[in-house]
Amino acid sequence: NAGVTQTPKFRVLKTGQSMTLLCAQDMNHEYMYWYRQDPGMGLRLIHYSVGEGTTAKGEVPDGYNVSRLKKQNFLLGLESAAPSQTSVYFCASSYPGQNTEAFFGQGTRLTVV
């Protein structure tokens, strides 16, 4: 039972570099989410998707782009990394509807120097 898998688990980037974080889920969930977690700030929603081919902005979308070309994958891209994007990134997925829970991956720790 893989559930939600995030790759990579750790990454160090230089300012200005780009990278893509991959989230894969094997539960046939429609909804997928990307969050960032910073000390004292909880989990803040970056972008989310309600189905293949659709994406929407969350609470802190600036500096990030996402794509949902396949239902099972949700990619988070940083085009030009900045030190302020140093964080732990979590992906989650769920079935649609309000009465459903979200399942989380184990996180990606990103450091931008």
Place this chain on the structure above:
Amino acid sequence: GQQLNQSPQSMFIQEGEDVSMNCTSSSIFNTWLWYKQDPGEGPVLLIALYKAGELTSNGRLTAQFGITRKDSFLNISASIPSDVGIYFCAGRNTDKLIFGTGTRLQVFP
């Protein structure tokens, strides 16, 4: 951006004590969820609440969905060392799932 306010921010308690934490919002939510996060892991769901006024238990955990739909409470009875972690509330409306700022719980023997 929208975010839920959790209090207290952190708690240091002795094993066996009861714990209470709460979450408030300026917005109405249709679903309230409580998650626990262990170090180096993603959040794991503890309790889900789907109706205003609902009181739900899961072992030593009890959570309530506030009548106004703008708040929720989590109680942990007779705490044990493995209760250590960060507890998050989350509110859900249609597509978005918004998290609180977290309550860090430390339990001393």
